[in-house]
Amino acid sequence: MDKINFSNHNYFGNNSLMDKASLQIPVENAYSLLFYEKESLAQRIIHQLKYNHREKIGKVLAKWITERIDFRNHKPDLLVTVPLHYKKLKQRGYNQLHLFGNELSKHYQIPVNHTLLKRIKHSRAQAKKNQTERLKTKNAYQLTENINDKHILLIDDVYTTGNTMSNIAWEILRNSKNVKISILVMAMDV
Numbered sequence: 406m407d408k409i410n411f412s413n414h415n416y417f418g419n420n421s422l423m424d425k426a427s428l429q430i431p432v433e434n435a436y437s438l439l440f441y442e443k444e445s446l447a448q449r450i451i452h453q454l455k456y457n458h459r460e461k462i463g464k465v466l467a468k469w470i471t472e473r474i475d476f477r478n479h480k481p482d483l484l485v486t487v488p489l490h491y492k493k494l495k496q497r498g499y500n501q502l503h504l505f506g507n508e509l510s511k512h513y514q515i516p517v518n519h520t521l522l523k524r525i526k527h528s529r530a531q532a533k534k535n536q537t538e539r540l541k542t543k544n545a546y547q548l549t550e551n552i553n554d555k556h557i558l559l560i561d562d563v564y565t566t567g568n569t570m571s572n573i574a575w576e577i578l579r580n581s582k583n584v585k586i587s588i589l590v591m592a593m594d595v
């Protein structure tokens with residue numbers, strides 16, 4: 406039977422997500438639960454969550470995170486989920502990160518904000534683009550309110566080129582004062 410490939414990173418030392426992300430954004434900490442390989446069980450789980458109405462998988466993934474990640478003295482102040490464009494939200498019926506984020510918020514006792522960012526550009530899914538095309542999507546997200554003096558944990562499902570996270574992180578950093586950014590993903594591409 407196919408096994409789930411947990412990242413099992415050392416979250417407070419160097420890890421491969423931290424290494425990748427640090428090339429694009431100033432990042433405090435980086436957390437990835439799974440390795441996302443083509444045809445892997447991790448990929449199938451995330452596909453079910455996103456494209457097959459299995460929203461509750463978010464709850465299971467959150468539990469796996471809480472069993473493995475303890476923020477110690479690196480606890481963020483705010484959890485922020487990556488938003489969907491309203492057209493995609495309408496099509497999918499739910500944002501696959503909301504239940505996941507809510508569970509993490511409950512467990513870690515950290516507030517979650519699903520509306521701090523707004524997706525303003527509706528473009529083809531990153532998943533359907535190649536590496537070069539992925540990096541071209543710019544200014545797709547807008548901050549809806551000013552946010553200062555916070556350590557923000559940005560939450561997404563998959564990290565591939567990092568373009569999505571980097572666009573969002575820079576949008577926040579450009580418009581805020583004294584903000585630290587960490588990132589957490591269900592899975593990272595290897």
Ligand SMILES: O=P(O)(O)OC[C@H]1O[C@H](OP(=O)(O)OP(=O)(O)O)[C@H](O)[C@@H]1O
Pocket residue numbers: 455487529530531532533539561562563564565566567568569570
């Ligand atoms: O690191 P990157 O190269 O930016 O790729 C990661 C992004 O791509 C996926 O979204 P996608 O645009 O495919 O949307 P969808 O799967 O929700 O339709 C995924 O949900 C991440 O947000």
